[in-house]
Amino acid sequence: MTDSSRTSTADDAVDGTALPPPRAPLGPSTWREMAYLLSNFPVGVAAFCVLVVWLVAGIGLSVTVIGLPLLASGLTACRWFGRLERARARALLGIQVAEPSPVRPRHPGFFPWLWTCLKDPVGWRHALYSFVRLPWAILTFALTLVLFFVGWPALPWVARWLSNVDRAMVRGLLSPSDELERRIAELESDRVTVTDTAAADLRRIERDLHDGAQARLVALAMGLGLAKEKLLEDPDAAAAMVDEAHGEVKLALQELRDLARGIHPAILTDRGLGPALTSLAGRCTVPVRAAVDLAERPAPAIEGIAYFTVSELLQNISKHSAARQATVEVWRAEDRLMIQVRDDGRGGARLDGGTGMAGLAERLGSVDGLFVLDSPVGGPTLVTAELPWRARTLNEATGRAVRG
Template identity: 40%
Template sequence: MTSTAVMSPRPIPAGAVRRTLLDSGYALSAFLVALPAFVLTVVLLSLGAGLLVLVYGVLVLALAAMVARGFARFERLRMRSMLGREAPSPSYLCPREGDGLLRRTLTPLRDPQSWLDLVWCVVGLVTGTVAFAVTVAWWAAVLTGATYWFWQVWLPDGEDDGGLAELLGLGSGAVAESLLNAALGLVALVTLPFVVRLVAWLHSSLAWGLLSSRAELQQEVRRVETGRSAARRAEAESLRRLERDIHDGPQQRMVRLGMDLGRARRQLESDPTRAAATLEEALAQVGETVEELRSLSRGIAPPLLVDRGLQVALEDLAARSAVPVAAEIDVPEGLPPHVETTTYFVVSEALTNVAKHSGATSARVQVREVGDAVLVRVEDDGTGGAHEAKGHGLAGLGQRLLAVDGTLGLESPVGGPTVVSALVPTGR
């Protein structure tokens, strides 16, 4: 006995149906939103232009800008909620403290985004109408084709009336008309998701260009300003730390060296043996001072980095670490100087923190190029609990990375391990 397997049609994904319905809703409501926006904006602009000879005309124009701003915010909300599209809101110009009533009232007219909102309210009617009309036509074709067989019996039938099927040479009669309309409805149904997606994209692209593109420019300006401020803060912190280190280290040693030499000079006549011992101590102080100055110079501009390149400097840094380090370093040559310097200091600061605070017995350093950035990853087996609080080395490291548009990552649960990662853009 044989059995026949019946294959069920593959169901349409629920996400595709939801996406089509949301696109359709966005396209259909585009006209319903664009029409009142157009009418109110045009009326207020016309009235304001007509009254410009009076102060009231400027006030009406300001009112038009505020009305357009309201519609613009609603459109951004529609794009985010119905299309799932990024639609950032730009920063509008705000009155400054001390501005008078008239200047506060006219603030919207001094904001470039207000004029873009007004343009959107005027030209958005065009794409909104297209989106509405096309969506209505396609849904009508789908619904008509699917139900034509039911309601065609109520259509008037004259002696000379010929249906679409007969005009196309596909036969005559109710059956031919039903099959033709069903086929047209099926074609409309298959193409419906693409068509409504296209018209929704057309309308939303115009909206995004006028209502949200300036927000991205503002974000980029803020990012550059933040990076510049971070660079200044990092430089100031470095100078203060260098001044403190010089004051607490070499300066104190030089003071002691001067005192030792003065004592040795007084001892030369009365006790040459003690004078010799004092001079030996002074020489030791000179050696320690020179070594400390070399250490400080590495914090300003590491000689090995300048002379031999980043690869050798990082390998030397790992070799000199107080904690045993397994290094995996593979960096290309020809990186910009600021990238090499930042990468070096990230590794240096991370290893310094490992030696001072982690209680680790070993560490692992990975440095390699990933796309258009250098990835730095320093992991230790210490006690964890590290954080980027102000006054700690990681806070200054974050500022240094921010100055070059880099990012700092930290994973340090209590009990360890601690992983410090950084991305330094190469700009290539």
């Protein structure tokens, strides 16, 4: 293999996963690194000047109403500068640095935004990057410029070592903090999903109560009032009305039982997931075989999510699949609860098909679960759901991310 082919391989191997080794020839990577090192000076000077003016003005005016908002806006601007610097490093140094999580205030409004921006660690690290870059930018600019005119034999090695320091600086100060930050962002997004789901469930319960049991009970009260008026003048008519009211009472009680079962079935609380799913399978319009192999019960929250996941999947089978039979299998695999629901229907189900599959996927994702749909046209349809054996709090989840 010739020297030129070895050089080409080394140049092409710069993928951002490790610091590239030094090499002598003036290949394309060297010219890009020189461009980066020479552009450090104007970029560094501009960023440093803006940073100093911003900090002096923001801290000096912090006793007034505009000081803290100025600091918060400056930190947001530092994030934008960091994005530009990551793009410059990506184009000229060949490194890939993930974008940090965006600033997400927990509540709407000016003051939540202000407080979130002021304690944003990403913005402060980007400000630190702008501050420490000036002396380094001056040094790299001077060395590169001098070697460009008088030190060609040493220029490739020096450019590579200097740019390696830049690579380390970009990764250290402009990358996401760590896996913890990304995990917190995911959990915050999941929390929004869970909140929206809970709000939708509350609206559904309110609508069912208003349109179902409440309307029936109002009609029942009116019927009993009329029966009371007719009790003396027309006992037979009053008896018929009371008999009709008795039937309405039974229907109202059934509607309330169905509503309570939709909130949390008593059989699930009392006997666990196996009997609850067996009962659920017995009410499906399609013959369902349920096989639950669990030596112990998972966390109550996970048990409830598993139950309602299977419930909605069986409803979809009844309404949309035209299946002749279905199976539900549940078992434990280490610290995960596994669910598989299969039917021999016509298939063609999609996550965006309007059958609630996307909502199920979001609900499982909110508790660190998985939802996989395999439904070719013509069938069969297989849904695999995976849940953690026990629900984790935010502290447990972030602790796991740190340990991982």
